[in-house]
Amino acid sequence: MRNLITGAITFLSILSRSLASPSPENHHLLNTVEDVLSETKDVPTNGSPKAGATNSEAISENDTQFNGLSVPPMRELNGDDFDKDTSKGYWFVKHYSPYCHHCQAIAPTWQTLYEYYYVQLARQNAAIIAADRQQTSSPVASSSKSKDAKMSLNSFERYYAFHFASIDCIAFGDLCSAREINAFPTFSLYKESKLVKKFEGHKDMDGLSHFVEETLESIRPGSRPKGGVKLPEPGAHSVDTEAKPDSSVEKDKDPARGKAAGAKHKEALSIVETSSSADAAKETTKPKTKGKKPNSKSKKPSQSPNRGGASVSLSQESFQKLVTNTQDPWFVKFYAPWCHHCQALAPSWAQMAKELRGELNIGEVNCDVEVRLCKDVHVKAYPTIHFFRGGERVEYDGLRGLGDLVNYAKKALDVGKGVENVDAVTFKEMEQTEEVIFLYFYDHATTSEDFAALERLTLSLVGHAKLIKTNSTTLAERFRISTWPRLLVSRDGRPSYYNALSPQDMRDFRALLSWMQSVWLPIVPELTASNSREIMTGKYVVLGILARERKGFEQDKKEIKNAALDWMEKQTHIFQLERQELRDSKHLRIEEAEDRGDQRALRNAKSIRIDISEDDKKQVGFAWVDGVFWERWIRTTYGINVAVDGEKVIINDEDNHRYWDQTISGAPIVPSRTSILETIPKVISSTPEIRSKSTTGIIGHVFYSARGGAKSHPFIALGLILGAAAVAYWGRGRIRKSKGSSGGFFHLDGKESWLNGGGSNGKAD
Numbered sequence: 182m183r184n185l186i187t188g189a190i191t192f193l194s195i196l197s198r199s200l201a202s203p204s205p206e207n208h209h210l211l212n213t214v215e216d217v218l219s220e221t222k223d224v225p226t227n228g229s230p231k232a233g234a235t236n237s238e239a240i241s242e243n244d245t246q247f248n249g250l251s252v253p254p255m256r257e258l259n260g261d262d263f264d265k266d267t268s269k270g271y272w273f274v275k276h277y278s279p280y281c282h283h284c285q286a287i288a289p290t291w292q293t294l295y296e297y298y299y300v301q302l303a304r305q306n307a308a309i310i311a312a313d314r315q316q317t318s319s320p321v322a323s324s325s326k327s328k329d330a331k332m333s334l335n336s337f338e339r340y341y342a343f344h345f346a347s348i349d350c351i352a353f354g355d356l357c358s359a360r361e362i363n364a365f366p367t368f369s370l371y372k373e374s375k376l377v378k379k380f381e382g383h384k385d386m387d388g389l390s391h392f393v394e395e396t397l398e399s400i401r402p403g404s405r406p407k408g409g410v411k412l413p414e415p416g417a418h419s420v421d422t423e424a425k426p427d428s429s430v431e432k433d434k435d436p437a438r439g440k441a442a443g444a445k446h447k448e449a450l451s452i453v454e455t456s457s458s459a460d461a462a463k464e465t466t467k468p469k470t471k472g473k474k475p476n477s478k479s480k481k482p483s484q485s486p487n488r489g490g491a492s493v494s495l496s497q498e499s500f501q502k503l504v505t506n507t508q509d510p511w512f513v514k515f516y517a518p519w520c521h522h523c524q525a526l527a528p529s530w531a532q533m534a535k536e537l538r539g540e541l542n543i544g545e546v547n548c549d550v551e552v553r554l555c556k557d558v559h560v561k562a563y564p565t566i567h568f569f570r571g572g573e574r575v576e577y578d579g580l581r582g583l584g585d586l587v588n589y590a591k592k593a594l595d596v597g598k599g600v601e602n603v604d605a606v607t608f609k610e611m612e613q614t615e616e617v618i619f620l621y622f623y624d625h626a627t628t629s630e631d632f633a634a635l636e637r638l639t640l641s642l643v644g645h646a647k648l649i650k651t652n653s654t655t656l657a658e659r660f661r662i663s664t665w666p667r668l669l670v671s672r673d674g675r676p677s678y679y680n681a682l683s684p685q686d687m688r689d690f691r692a693l694l695s696w697m698q699s700v701w702l703p704i705v706p707e708l709t710a711s712n713s714r715e716i717m718t719g720k721y722v723v724l725g726i727l728a729r730e731r732k733g734f735e736q737d738k739k740e741i742k743n744a745a746l747d748w749m750e751k752q753t754h755i756f757q758l759e760r761q762e763l764r765d766s767k768h769l770r771i772e773e774a775e776d777r778g779d780q781r782a783l784r785n786a787k788s789i790r791i792d793i794s795e796d797d798k799k800q801v802g803f804a805w806v807d808g809v810f811w812e813r814w815i816r817t818t819y820g821i822n823v824a825v826d827g828e829k830v831i832i833n834d835e836d837n838h839r840y841w842d843q844t845i846s847g848a849p850i851v852p853s854r855t856s857i858l859e860t861i862p863k864v865i866s867s868t869p870e871i872r873s874k875s876t877t878g879i880i881g882h883v884f885y886s887a888r889g890g891a892k893s894h895p896f897i898a899l900g901l902i903l904g905a906a907a908v909a910y911w912g913r914g915r916i917r918k919s920k921g922s923s924g925g926f927f928h929l930d931g932k933e934s935w936l937n938g939g940g941s942n943g944k945a946d
Contacts, residue, residue, distance in 0.1 A: 247296035248419045255295050256346040260353025264374040270342030271396065272371040276350050276357055281365040290386050290415040291366075295345040297413055297420065298393065301337055339528050341400050343393075370396060386412050401527075403518035403547065486510075490538030492530055492545045497554045500546065504569050511569040512537075512577075512590050513544040515555055520563040529583040533590065541590050568593050568643060575640045579711045593643045600635055600648055605655040616703035617646040617672050624652055624665040631666050634688040641694055646670075646701045668693070670700045675746065704749070705742045708806040716804050717835040721865055725805035725830050725852050726815055728823050737828050737852035738805060744857040745803035752801075756793070763791050801861060818876050828852050832864050839873040 244251045258266055258274065267274075275291055277284040338344055350357035350365065360369070360376065368380035368389070382388040390412055398405045413420035486509060495503070495513065504511045514530055516523035534543040548555035548563065558567065558574075566577040568589075579585050595601075600621070603611070611618055619642070621635055635650065642648050656662075660669060660676055666687050668679040679696050681687050708716055708724065716722060725741045727734055770786035808815055808823030816822050819840060821829050830850040832841045844850055844860050863870040 245292075245296060246418055247293075247300050247413075248422070250300045252296045252299050255292065256344065258346050258348040260348065260356040263348070263353075263356055267346075267371050267374045269373065270338075270344060271377075271400065272344050272346055273393065273396070274369050274371060275347045276360075276362045276365065276367040276369065277347060278351050278365045279349060280351070284366045287366055287384055290384075290389070291347075293413055293415050293417060294386060294389055294393070296418075298343075298345070299337060301422070340524060341397050343397060343400065368392075386415055403549070404524060404527075406519055485539055486542045487534065487538050487540065490535045492534040492543045495544045495546050495551075495554075497551055500544075500551075500554055503542070504544070505572050508571045509542055510593060510596060511542045511544055512593065513546060513567050513569060515546045515548055515558060515560045515563070515565045515567070517548050517563045519549075523564045526564050526581050529581065529586060532583055533586045536587055537590055541594055543590075568596075568640070570596060570640060573637070573640050575643060577644075579644065580709075589644050595647075596639050596643055600632075600639060600650050603649045603651050603653075605651075605653050605659075608649070608651065608653075608656060611647070611649070612671065612674060615647050617670060617701055619646055619648040619668065619670050619697060619701075620656070620660075621648070621650040622652070622657060622660075622662045622665055622667040622669075623650055627666050630688055631684070634690060634693070637690050638693060638697065642697065642701070646697075670697070672700070672704050673742070673746070675704070675749070704745050705738065705803045705805060708804045708811075716802060717833065719836065720800045720802045721861075722802045722804055722833045722835070723830060723857055723861065724833050725803075725828070726808040726819070726821055726823060727805050727828050727852065728809050729807050730809065731828070733828070740852045740854050741803060741805060741830070741857070744854040747854065747858060748801060748803075748861065760791060760793055763793060767791065799865070801865060830857060832860065833876075834873070838876045840876060841869075841871050841873050843871060845871055 244253050246252065256266075266272075275284075275287075348357070350362055362369075366384070368384070370377040370380070370392075380389070380392050382392060390410065394405055394410065409426040411420055411422060411424040411426050492514070493499075493503075500513075503509070504513065514523075514526070516526070518524075530543070530545070537543060546554060548560060558565075564581075567574045568577060577589060579589055608618075608620070619638075623631070635648075639648055666684070667681070668687065669676045670679075677700055679693065686692065702712070702716065705725075706712065706716060723741070723744070725737065727737050767786060767789045770789070771783065774780075774783035774786050806815070808821070808828070812823065819831055819842065821831070821842070823829075826849075828851070829842065830852055832850070834840065841860070841864050842850060844856060845863050848856075850856050850860055860871070864873075
């Protein structure tokens, strides 16, 4: 009987537990806050979530990893500071109880969802940072992957102003009751502390992600992938972001929606269009001048550009009206909403538009919508950035940081003012601040065609050098100008002249620009990711590896500049001597022909052209690089650590992937004029007297050394190749002949009978 009663009690106990626990089918019907607060609570054991901690923290209280990037713990909100903490941007908040088993069950999903979105843009932005620093084979990514990731991990929150968080409704029951949280877990979306709406879908990865995607799309229309996103499994630490989603989520991505991608900018657009329309109306009401056709590009720039302080979304029609058919300068970004690089650029682009309010027009074109416009502009990659003025354009190829964009834009503002006219005093003041100045000399006979050709050059010089013009006799005497118009470049006070044989040459835009591009770098520029290809390729480069923060930085930089000036002066003198020798040789031939009365020899001597250029030989350039900022690249490429080794100088030959870091005596090259000038001739000779080091592996070093030798001695290299081919052919013939005469592997020389028992009729076993 006792056993029967015990069994009955056990059965009733199990039955009561099963009835008390909610079934999986009813997992959304949760306990109310009042029920939870009124029930008796057990103290959590070591293996259970601690009170006051988020469910995500119950999984991990430390930084976690997702797709190889570090993710900090999810934000745990304090009820007393709830309004303050959620006062900026959007907040997707989970209201939970640490004792609710449904909250515990959803915790891995909630944590993974947070990690997935937190690093979604960070991984892409880290790649963009590395790409901007690695535009060439010169300065590369920063010292560590984690550092770049840290710099960009907050980009998702900055871009969308969207945050994930949790709040413990047991610890802050009054706040949850005031916000009508009647069940656990409850997910609510807040904007600036005010409730937007509560999540009412399926509490799983797909349902929560769909809610987040819709919210993000409403914040920034057109920014989310068309077919949805590939989601990770709950608890996973990685997911292939390039893979297609398991189930396509149809979003509002049609062209009409794409046109609304710049909805927030429409007000600014209307302001600009209104002002432009007013200007256009004024232009049309003016009486036309006799004999002149109206020019749509003759309108003056708008009085107040970028009034709204925002990037204007441009269509085909508004682009032609506001950009193409006016003289207004515009800085325009061509992008695609799905492009990760474009998404990373968006915050900096928007902030730049705010900072340039009232100064420069900023625009953007959605290439998914304006396909024809982007094709006309020859957009081949996203994002592509152009500076426009009067229908002409130049592509911006610099870094995409906020400071880089603003600096370029401010320099571009000077373009709209035209080429500045200066006198001797103003030019002297400019020399104190500008390293490179292009100076155009004109006089009363200079034509309007000459000035028009000059104005065309300004757009291409934005961000590189300053172009000015003058008719000062003082400057003409200083630079020994005797013919007009004339163009020169002054680099640290050292002039170089554009050699024009006729006035027409001064109007050759392409020839002028080509020459300007060859001399628009300072004598000793700083090596950066944006100019490294231009500096390093096609020449020997004396590269000073310096530390900007050290006391002797300015002195070291001055030593390198003095060495550069001395070397350039020496090379100019040698060039002039070689040119004079050729002239003397030609004059001597003419005199000899005249003395002999040989008319044929005289004509041949007079037809000799003195065609010699300083560019015929491989040139030597000079530059310096911040050895602290580019520490990793310098250490891995040249084996130099500025913090340990101090400032050093190397001579780099990028074309052959080799460099020199020692003088002829074996000592390191240092930032000294003597050390540099003594080493350069030993390096650039046809056969270097100092052994070079390779920036690649052994195989690469052998290959580039052989290629360099072939370029230096092409006839010897050709002879070696032909000789090797002849030897190979001769050897192959000898082998064939040897095989053919023996008939096999043995050559018996008539002694075959010895193997047949000693006679022709003998027997052999």
